[in-house]
Amino acid sequence: xxxxxxxxxxxxxxxxxxxxxxxxxxxxxxxxxxxxxxxxxxxxxxxxxxxxxxxxxxxxxxxxxxxxxxxxxxxxxxxxxxxxxxxxxxxxxxxxxxxxxxxxxxxxxxxxxxxxxxxxxxxxxxxxxxxxxxxxxxxxxxxxxxxxxxxxxxxxxxxxxxx
Numbered sequence: 116x117x118x119x120x121x122x123x124x125x126x127x128x129x130x131x132x133x134x135x136x137x138x139x140x141x142x143x144x145x146x147x148x149x150x151x152x153x154x155x156x157x158x159x160x161x162x163x164x165x166x167x168x169x170x171x172x173x174x175x176x177x178x179x180x181x182x183x184x185x186x187x188x189x190x191x192x193x194x195x196x197x198x199x200x201x202x203x204x205x206x207x208x209x210x211x212x213x214x215x216x217x218x219x220x221x222x223x224x225x226x227x228x229x230x231x232x233x234x235x236x237x238x239x240x241x242x243x244x245x246x247x248x249x250x251x252x253x254x255x256x257x258x259x260x261x262x263x264x265x266x267x268x269x270x271x272x273x274x275x276x277x278x
Contacts (some may be wrong), residue, residue, distance in 0.1 A: 200250040201275035207247045208278050210257055211267040214242040225265035230255040249276065 119126050119133040126133045214237055218226050226236050232255050237243045246254055252271040259268055269276040 120232075151172070197273075198275070201273065203250045204269055204271070204273075204276045205278055208256060208267045208269060211237070211243065211247065212269055212278070215258070215267065218242050225260075226258060228258045228260050228265060230257055231267075251276070 117126050118124065118127055118132070119136055122133060122136055123135045124135075211231065215226060218237060218240070229235070231237055231243070232246050233239075235246065235258075238246050246255055249269050249271045251273050254270055256267050257270055258265050260266075267278075
């Protein structure tokens, strides 16, 4: 036997409401069902914005930690500058020694010893584009005779300024 959807009393078959509830009962029941199906009483979904914000904060924190680590491990200070200048000095001397060998191959003799300034044959004959200097002392390099060869030296007196 069917019952009224509003009050629960027994009703005749084919109807949804009793005579007392009628149209008012139908409107009230529809309103109740719409509240359940509507968004007013449903738990609202939390948007993904909160998760994205947490993710972004994590990425920023990670990048800050990596940046700090890179800057603290990066060499700096006078010792690093001294090592870099010594490396440049050795590189200059290697380049000069290569040009000494080129000069010997072309001229069939070693270049004259002494300072490699603007008047030296290595510079005048364009084996070297300019007179290289030690980056630490700003002195010209010196060619010295060593046995049957000519070698380049740095007269800076600094450590690690030799090949």
